[in-house]
Amino acid sequence: MSRLVVVSNRVADPRKTAAGGLAVALAEFLNNTGGLWFGWSGKVVESAHGGRAGEAELHTHQAGPVKLVTLDLSREDHDAYYLGYSNGVLWPVCHYRLDLADFESSYIAGYRRVNQMFARKLAPLLKPDDVIWVHDYHLIPLGSELRALGCRQRIGFFLHVPLPPPLMFAAIPGHDWLMRGLCSYDLVGLQSEADHEHFCRYIQREAHAQDLGDGQWRVFNRTLRAGAFPIGIDVEEFNALAEGAEARELYQRMKREYSRRKLLVGVDRLDYSKGLPHRLRAFRELLQKYPDTHRSATLIQIASPSREDVTAYTDILHQLESLCGSINGNFGELDWMPVRYMHRTVARARLPGLYRASQVGLVTPLRDGMNLVAKEFVVAQDPADPGVLVLSRFAGAAEQLGEALLVNPYDSEGTAEAIHLALQMPLEERITRHQALLASCKRWDVHWWCDSFLDTLNKSQAEESGTPWLRL
Ligand SMILES: O=P(O)(O)OC[C@H]1O[C@H](O[C@H]2O[C@H](CO)[C@@H](O)[C@H](O)[C@H]2O)[C@H](O)[C@@H](O)[C@@H]1O
Numbered sequence: 001m002s003r004l005v006v007v008s009n010r011v012a013d014p015r016k017t018a019a020g021g022l023a024v025a026l027a028e029f030l031n032n033t034g035g036l037w038f039g040w041s042g043k044v045v046e047s048a049h050g051g052r053a054g055e056a057e058l059h060t061h062q063a064g065p066v067k068l069v070t071l072d073l074s075r076e077d078h079d080a081y082y083l084g085y086s087n088g089v090l091w092p093v094c095h096y097r098l099d100l101a102d103f104e105s106s107y108i109a110g111y112r113r114v115n116q117m118f119a120r121k122l123a124p125l126l127k128p129d130d131v132i133w134v135h136d137y138h139l140i141p142l143g144s145e146l147r148a149l150g151c152r153q154r155i156g157f158f159l160h161v162p163l164p165p166p167l168m169f170a171a172i173p174g175h176d177w178l179m180r181g182l183c184s185y186d187l188v189g190l191q192s193e194a195d196h197e198h199f200c201r202y203i204q205r206e207a208h209a210q211d212l213g214d215g216q217w218r219v220f221n222r223t224l225r226a227g228a229f230p231i232g233i234d235v236e237e238f239n240a241l242a243e244g245a246e247a248r249e250l251y252q253r254m255k256r257e258y259s260r261r262k263l264l265v266g267v268d269r270l271d272y273s274k275g276l277p278h279r280l281r282a283f284r285e286l287l288q289k290y291p292d293t294h295r296s297a298t299l300i301q302i303a304s305p306s307r308e309d310v311t312a313y314t315d316i317l318h319q320l321e322s323l324c325g326s327i328n329g330n331f332g333e334l335d336w337m338p339v340r341y342m343h344r345t346v347a348r349a350r351l352p353g354l355y356r357a358s359q360v361g362l363v364t365p366l367r368d369g370m371n372l373v374a375k376e377f378v379v380a381q382d383p384a385d386p387g388v389l390v391l392s393r394f395a396g397a398a399e400q401l402g403e404a405l406l407v408n409p410y411d412s413e414g415t416a417e418a419i420h421l422a423l424q425m426p427l428e429e430r431i432t433r434h435q436a437l438l439a440s441c442k443r444w445d446v447h448w449w450c451d452s453f454l455d456t457l458n459k460s461q462a463e464e465s466g467t468p469w470l471r472l
């Protein structure tokens with residue numbers, strides 16, 4: 001059997017839990033299959049040359065069945081590749097926020113340099129029959145860099161973030177170079193049908209791709225496949241977490257402490273794509289419009305620190321703090337604070353307890369590739385007395401979780417109405433909706449995601465030997 005080689009910017013020890021959907025999903029999968037996981041160590045080194053770009057040393061570590069190979073980044077590489085191009089250009093554009101993109105021209109050189117370094121370091125570790133699976137927007141050009149070094153293995157790519165419509169993607173200087181990079185893979189996987197449609201439209205419109213049917217395309221003189229493979233969670237693993245001491249202890253404590261209140265919960269990285277200020281404005285609207293929620297509805301909002309060196313992220317932090325303060329100031333009572341806001345990461349092992357103790361789960365991103373928290377909330381519920389998921393129609397998860405209360409997060413009045421509906425929903429309706437949602441989470445779980453992606457990749461033709469690859 002071929003060995004699986006996974007490459008992603010973020011690498012986590014598969015035996016430990018991590019915050020961030022990509023690391024969580026891959027760790028769960030690799031723990032079962034074994035293989036090699038290659039990526040950034042998460043460390044930035046201030047080298048003797050003042051943290052300037054340079055060759056990195058590899059760290060190798062065996063974590064159960066998985067071999068982790070990571071490299072540190074110099075300050076200069078980290079700032080240009082991770083903060084600059086990945087999170088200052090690609091992240092905002094892919095989340096439809098052209099207004100937040102910082103098209104600083106020097107970033108792309110760092111992005112390219114790090115992708116070339118990843119390829120140079122990875123290529124000697126590869127075996128001829130390896131199957132390589134590259135993840136996310138940080139590493140779009142990695143496939144073509146590996147090809148340029150002579151790698152002929154099957155290489156698949158999965159984009160965890162949304163792919164915007166062609167004209168929006170075309171706002172990125174060098175978008176055609178990125179798309180050529182994407183088309184050097186044998187399979188391109190996207191989170192949703194909407195993202196897949198954007199990909200097909202882009203390659204047809206900008207690169208005159210020929211549709212060969214069955215998900216295959218002829219473009220840039222080669223054949224590739226593309227499709228939607230919505231990521232899921234490991235339902236059994238999450239159920240086991242829910243049975244663990246940490247989750248149960250938290251569940252009991254929350255139930256005791258909030259026995260006379262209705263609990264709403266939000267768990268997000270502190271990211272502008274997650275729509276946190278919009279969510280708080282909808283919550284304020286709820287308190288204003290529905291006095292029956294006073295002294296009762298309590299929102300616990302966890303905002304896990306993320307990418308704090310990017311300006312847009314510090315701006316959102318200040319907005320959020322000010323909104324929480326004003327809601328508590330205007331509506332709070334001596335014995336009731338409407339919002340409990342925490343700017344810290346909560347261990348994933350505790351989250352099922354928090355989800356299960358809540359009557360309403362608020363997952364209201366302005367745009368999100370998938371949003372695994374939505375699926376975790378569903379799986380953590382008591383089937384006999386489940387909470388209600390209020391979900392943004394702009395989360396990738398909405399394509400599969402249509403039985404949630406779907407909202408437009410930009411419409412604070414509409415969202416407040418949906419939250420009120422959720423708080424009032426009769427038991428019978430809650431059970432019916434939850435059964436359908438749970439069935440979707442089980443059907444499209446993380447195993448389905450990996451298996452369907454890898455089966456399709458295996459169907460793809462490996463790169464024809466002898467095809468000369470020019471660096472793009
Ligand atoms: O690695 P960070 O910069 O700390 O960010 C964490 C991850 O954020 C993004 O997650 C995405 O992947 C999830 C799983 O597919 C998906 O549910 C979510 O909608 C996406 O936003 C990012 O794409 C990852 O690369 C980051 O590791």
Ligand SMILES: O=c1ccn([C@@H]2O[C@H](COP(=O)(O)OP(=O)(O)O)[C@@H](O)[C@H]2O)c(=O)[nH]1
Pocket residue numbers: 018019020021022024267268269302303304344345346347348349351370371372373374376
């Ligand atoms: O304080 C936190 C916040 C988030 N998470 C986990 O991080 C992941 C977030 O994934 P999601 O797809 O929702 O969004 P992303 O952060 O990847 O954009 C989920 O597994 C959460 O359980 C966590 O463990 N602790």
